[in-house]
Structures are given as C-alpha cells and as structure tokens.
Amino acid sequence: xxLPFERPIEELEVKIRDMQAYSAEQEIDLxxxxxxxxxxxxxxxxxxxxxxxxWQRVQVARAPGRPTGLDYLTNAFDGFQExxxxxxxxxxxxxxxxxxxxxxxxxxxxxxxxxxxxKENITRNFGMSHPSxxxxxxxxxxxxxxxxxxxxxxxxxxGAYPGLAAEEQGQAWVIAESIRRMxxxxxxxxxVVIGEGGSGGALAIGVANRVLILENxxxxxxxxxxxxxxxxxxxGEAERAAEALRLTARDLIxxxxxxxxxxEPLGGAHTSRAEAMANVKRALVEELDGLIGLSxxxxxxxxxxxxxxxxxxxxxx
Amino acid sequence: xxxxxxxRRNRPTRKEDDNSxxxxxxxxxxxxxxxxxxxxxxxxxxxxECGHHYRMPVDxxxxxxxxxxxxxxxxxxxxxxxxxxxxxxxxxxxxMEKNRQKHGRPDAIVTGGAQLGGESVGLVVMDFFFLGxxxxxxxxxxxxxxxxxxxxxxxxxxxxxxxxxxxxxxGALSLMQMAKTTVALERLATKRLPYVSVxxxxxxxxxxxxxxxxxxxxxxxxxxxxxxxGPRVIQQTIxxxxxxxxxxxxxxxxxxxxxxxxxxxxxxxxxxxxVKALTSGMREPRREAVHAAxx
Numbered sequence: 001x002x003l004p005f006e007r008p009i010e011e012l013e014v015k016i017r018d019m020q021a022y023s024a025e026q027e028i029d030l031x032x033x034x035x036x037x038x039x040x041x042x043x044x045x046x047x048x049x050x051x052x053x054x055w056q057r058v059q060v061a062r063a064p065g066r067p068t069g070l071d072y073l074t075n076a077f078d079g080f081q082e083x084x085x086x087x088x089x090x091x092x093x094x095x096x097x098x099x100x101x102x103x104x105x106x107x108x109x110x111x112x113x114x115x116x117x118x119k120e121n122i123t124r125n126f127g128m129s130h131p132s133x134x135x136x137x138x139x140x141x142x143x144x145x146x147x148x149x150x151x152x153x154x155x156x157x158x159g160a161y162p163g164l165a166a167e168e169q170g171q172a173w174v175i176a177e178s179i180r181r182m183x184x185x186x187x188x189x190x191x192v193v194i195g196e197g198g199s200g201g202a203l204a205i206g207v208a209n210r211v212l213i214l215e216n217x218x219x220x221x222x223x224x225x226x227x228x229x230x231x232x233x234x235x236g237e238a239e240r241a242a243e244a245l246r247l248t249a250r251d252l253i254x255x256x257x258x259x260x261x262x263x264e265p266l267g268g269a270h271t272s273r274a275e276a277m278a279n280v281k282r283a284l285v286e287e288l289d290g291l292i293g294l295s296x297x298x299x300x301x302x303x304x305x306x307x308x309x310x311x312x313x314x315x316x317x
Numbered sequence: 318x319x320x321x322x323x324x325r326r327n328r329p330t331r332k333e334d335d336n337s338x339x340x341x342x343x344x345x346x347x348x349x350x351x352x353x354x355x356x357x358x359x360x361x362x363x364x365x366e367c368g369h370h371y372r373m374p375v376d377x378x379x380x381x382x383x384x385x386x387x388x389x390x391x392x393x394x395x396x397x398x399x400x401x402x403x404x405x406x407x408x409x410x411x412x413m414e415k416n417r418q419k420h421g422r423p424d425a426i427v428t429g430g431a432q433l434g435g436e437s438v439g440l441v442v443m444d445f446f447f448l449g450x451x452x453x454x455x456x457x458x459x460x461x462x463x464x465x466x467x468x469x470x471x472x473x474x475x476x477x478x479x480x481x482x483x484x485x486x487x488g489a490l491s492l493m494q495m496a497k498t499t500v501a502l503e504r505l506a507t508k509r510l511p512y513v514s515v516x517x518x519x520x521x522x523x524x525x526x527x528x529x530x531x532x533x534x535x536x537x538x539x540x541x542x543x544x545x546x547g548p549r550v551i552q553q554t555i556x557x558x559x560x561x562x563x564x565x566x567x568x569x570x571x572x573x574x575x576x577x578x579x580x581x582x583x584x585x586x587x588x589x590x591x592v593k594a595l596t597s598g599m600r601e602p603r604r605e606a607v608h609a610a611x612x
Contacts (some may be wrong), residue, residue, distance in 0.1 A: 160526075160545065161554075162545070162546030162550045162551050162554050163546075163551060163554055163555055164555055164557075164559070164560075164563075166546075167545060167546065167551065167564060168572050169572075170530075170572070170574050171545040172525035172529075172530050172543075172545035173530045173574060175527075175545070176495075176499065176525075176526050176527050176529075176530045176531050177530075177531070179496055179499045179526075179527060180499050180502075180503070180531060183496070183499060183500045184503070199483075199492060199523070200483075200495060200526040200527075200545070203493075203495055203496060204526075206496075207496050207499075207500075219489055219492075220488065220489060220492070221483045221487075221488055221489055221491050221523070222483070222485050227485055230485070231405035231406065244401065244403055244404065244405065245401070245485070245488050245489075246401050246488050247488065251488075251489075255488075255489065255490055257489045257490065257492075303500070304500045304503070307493065307497050307499075307500050308461065308497055308500055310454075310494070310496070310497055311454030311455075311458055311490055311493065311494065311497065312397075312400040312454050312487075312490060313395045313396060313397055313398055313454045313455045313458060314395065314396055314398055315394060315395060315396075316394055316395055317396065
C-alpha cells in the first residue's frame with residue numbers, strides 16, 4: 001500500500017512495467033518510450049521526496065516496510081544475539097536488546113521494535129514499551145559499563161505505553177531512571193532515530209554522546225495527533241500540528257537536538273531497505289570511531305555538555 | 318501533557334490562584350462546605366473541614382517551607398524564546414506575555430536558596446497556575462541552575478513539583494529539558510548531597526518522567542494526581558474505567574513508587590528531617606572505604 005502522496009509514483013511504475021511487459025510480449029521496441037517514462041519517474045520521485053511536508057515525513061517515518069530495529073540488528077550488524085528479560089517483571093517484546101558486532105567491533109545494542117505486520121505489531125505492542133522494556137535496557141547499560149562495550153540504541157516508538165499496568169509499574173520512574181542511567185554510562189553511546197522518536201519513551205534510550213537521525217525520521221515531544229487533540233481539540237488537525245511541532249530531521253539539527261542526519265535513498269528507506277541500512281551502518285562506524293579513544297570522564301562530561309546546553313531563552317525583559 | 322484538560326477539569330480550584338478576584342467565601346470542591354477564604358489561606362490552602370489539599374500559590378509555598386527571612390531568589394533572570402514560532406489558538410509569544418503579566422514572573426518556576434528547618438537548601442517550586450506548570454527551556458534551565466548552584470554551595474535540593482508535563486509549544490527542546498534537568502542533578506549526586514522531591518497535584522508527563530521522580534526521597538501530598546500518561550489518555554487506550562484512586566498519591570505509595578504521603582502541615586518538618594538525616598553521614602569523620610562506592 002503506497003502512502004497517499006506516493007500514488008502518482010506507483011501509477012507511473014505500474015505503467016512502465018506494463019509497457020515493458022507489452023514490449024516483450026509483442027516483440028516491439030518501446031525502449032525510447034520506456035526511457036522517457038523512466039526519466040519522468042525519476043523527476044517525480046525527486047520532486048516528491050525532496051519537498052516532503054512535515055506531515056508527509058511523519059507518514060514516511062511510520063511507513064510499513066520501513067526497516068525496523070531488528071532489521072538493522074540482523075543486517076547492519078553481525079552476529080546479533082538477543083538477550084531477553086529485565087530480571088524483575090518479564091520480557092518486553094517492544095524493546096529488543098543484546099550483543100552484536102558493528103564492523104568487527106563488539107557492542108551492546110538496545111532497539112525499540114515495531115511489528116513488521118499486524119500480527120507482529122500486536123506482539124510488539126506497536127513498539128510501545130512497558131516499564132519492563134526500560135528495565136531491560138538499563139540492565140544492558142549496566143552490562144556495557146561492566147565489560148567496557150560501547151552502546152548503540154535504535155529509537156523507533158510512538159511513545160512509552162500509556163496503560164494501566166504500565167502506570168502501576170512506574171512508567172515515569174523507569175523513563176527518568178533510564179535517562180539518568182544513560183547519562184552515567186562510562187562507555188561511548190550512540191542513539192539513532194530510525195523511524196519515530198515518540199517523546200519520553202524515546203528519550204529514555206536517547207541520552208547518547210551522539211544522536212543521529214534518518215532523513216525521514218521524526219522526533220517529537222508529543223505525537224501530532226495528540227498535540228492536535230489538545231490544542232485544537234481535534235485529532236484531525238494532526239497535519240497542522242506536525243507543521244507546528246517542527247519534528248523533522250532538518251528542523252531538529254537546527255536546534256541541536258540531533259547531531260547528524262543520515263541520508264535515505266530517494267523514495268525513502270521503505271523502498272530501498274538495503275541501501276538505508278548500509279547508510280546507517282556507515283554513519284555508526286564513523287561516529288563510533290570518533291568516540292572510541294575518549295576517556296570515561298570525557299564521555300560523561302561530553303554527554304553532560306551536550307544535553308545541558310539544549311534550550312532557547314533570553315535575558316528577562 | 319494534557320495541559321488544557323487539566324485546566325478545564327480543575328477550573329474551580331483556580332479560584333485559589335492569588336491573582337484571581339477573591340470572594341470572601343468559597344465552597345470546598347471536595348466536601349462542599351462553605352469556607353471562609355482567610356481560613357483556607359491560614360490553613361496552608363487545605364480545607365479546614367475535610368483536609369482537601371488545594372493547589373498552592375508559589376509564594377505561599379515558599380513562605381511555608383523557608384525559615385523566616387531566609388529565602389533568596391535565584392530564578393527570574395531569563396525568559397522563553399519562541400524557537401518554533403508556535404501558533405495554536407494564539408501565538409506562543411502572546412500566551413507567554415499574558416502569563417508573565419498575570420503572574421509577575423518570567424515562567425512557571427521560582428528557585429532560590431533558603432534555610433529549611435535550619436538546613437541549607439536550594440528550593441525549586443513549580444507554578445501550576447502559569448501555563449499549567451509546563452516545562453520548557455526556561456523551567457528546565459532554572460532547575461538545572463538551581464541543582465548546580467546547590468551542588469556548588471553544598472546545599473541539599475528540595476523540589477516542589479506541579480506540572481502538566483513538557484511544554485509542547487517548544488517542541489523537541491522541551492522534551493530535552495527532561496535530560497537537561499537529569500544531568501544537572503548528577504552534580505548533587507556526585508557530591509552526595511540529598512535531593513528531596515515533593516510531588517503535588519498535579520504532576521504529570523515529562524516532569525514526572527524526569528527530575529520529579531529522581532529524588533533520593535520522594536514525598537507526595539495527599540490525593541495528588543501523579544502520572545506519566547493522563548487518566549483520559551489511558552482510558553482511551555484501554556477502553557475501561559480506571560480503578561478508584563488510580564494515579565493518586567495513596568495508590569502510588571501502595572505500589573511502592575513513593576516514600577510517603579505527607580500532609581502539607583507536616584511537610585516542612587518531614588523534609589528537614591530527611592535532609593538532616595541524609596547529610597549527617599557526610600559530617601562524620603570517614604573511615605577508608607573498603608569498596609569504591611558507585612555513585
């Protein structure tokens with residue numbers, strides 16, 4: 001299912017395929033016509049994807065087929081071994097953690113996991129963690145410190161789950177603790193927003209030395225739908241809210257919330273998955289190389305400086 | 318983060334705002350008793366009939382906690398920008414200007430140094446009446462500065478929270494205040510200075526999910542709403558009625574999330590006692606540590 005603004009692109013692709021099939025079947029040379037359509041398609045793709053509105057990027061960030069945490073862990077990393085459980089409450093399938101190698105270097109990985117189909121989405125709770133997920137992440141941070149392994153976090157969640165049990169088990173507490181735990185990490189930490197960076201539930205694994213974001217990913221204090229419901233009392237105003245919230249990669253790098261934008265292939269990560277994952281891997285390797293020589297103090301102070309500086313204000317009138 | 322909703326549901330209690338026109342009498346939201354306003358104020362904004370804890374104006378809160386004449390204000394030197402040029406039903410700059418005029422302070426927080434029961438503390442008091450006590454860049458910065466100054470001056474930190482959560486008009490920057498306040502609190506931790514947080518009605522969203530719940534000791538006032546997600550959001554998610562008392566202080570005490578529910582009249586003594594107890598260890602001459610403690 002294409003996204004609404006992708007329909008003209010898909011129609012053109014279908015037309016090209018039909019023409020190619022017809023040409024083969026009838027043994028007629030249509031290569032000129034096909035080439036013309038192909039160049040029209042390239043232009044259309046470029047026009048569409050280079051001028052996405054913020055709301056369209058929200059849709060790309062959530063698009064079915066977009067690589068998820070586990071896709072990266074099994075493709076951009078080597079030898080991923082999942083480690084389960086928070087040792088307290090259970091095992092949260094919306095948060096996947098374990099050990100993996102990144103270009104030959106052993107790392108601890110923590111990834112939020114949305115489902116790749118409806119069934120998995122239900123298992124994964126649409127990528128919305130319970131407190132157990134954040135406890136599991138913190139267990140991984142402890143392990144990373146103990147064995148001096150760098151941490152890579154992949155952020156992709158609509159938010160921490162707003163449910164009864166989650167509240168009872170201290171959702172707010174574990175998010176706060178996870179933020180603090182990450183800020184204390186004695187090893188390099190990199191977080192990448194690969195899809196949706198939903199509020200505190202995302203930030204809980206986002207207090208890294210370097211915070212990267214994919215070109216069409218979003219990171220926001222509140223979802224456009226919830227924001228619209230509160231400010232305009234109408235979730236249908238989500239498009240307006242998405243514009244107002246300035247939640248795209250390009251917006252966020254301007255206010256230093258993210259440090260680097262990872263390019264996506266034209267048409268979005270969901271249309272060229274392998275290329276998108278390769279881009280993420282390349283960026284991660286480069287960033288990790290830059291952090292690996294730093295001392296524990298430099299890493300902790302670096303994280304302190306990075307987050308302490310965020311905010312915009314003036315002297316009071 | 319449902320600021321507007323919190324406002325709407327609790328509009329009657331806004332009469333307690335020190336800036337609103339005051340009638341002589343008011344009807345208690347909780348027990349319906351007719352209360353003489355002066356009695357309510359004299360009783361720390363707690364209903365003399367039923368003990369209902371009203372939201373407390375910042376100045377009254379400071380007066381109640383700080384030893385007489387010891388409060389020295391630190392906050393107030395900075396005011397919000399409008400990095401997103403945010404406009405909803407009105408522009409953020411106008412909304413802020415109105416709030417500044419109405420409340421006579423730049424943002425939803427007051428910080429300062431004080432003696433509290435003889436203990437030197439940094440005091441952080443959030444103002445729910447100012448745009449729902451929401452945390453944007455200025456609130457985050459003032460908290461961070463107060464934590465760092467307290468650490469520098471060897472003071473314990475006491476925070477009184479009241480907030481609808483992160484301020485969405487400042488977008489992702491308001492989200493980042495959760496991390497900023499947290500890293501600043503680390504300065505106290507490395508110096509082994511206590512941080513006591515007191516959760517008052519309401520404390521929700523990004524404030525609950527950051528500095529509010531990181532206290533070495535966490536107290537809450539009776540029946541305060543304390544949550545990550547608001548009750549309405551949860552109800553919409555699970556499509557069931559919420560249990561009685563859900564997300565209230567007493568419920569959280571039962572679930573093991575806070576250290577105690579403390580009535581307002583006892584609050585100063587309880588906070589001072591905790592601060593005194595937790596700082597006493599550092600005043601003793603130290604033996605050599607057998608193991609390096611992880612802080």
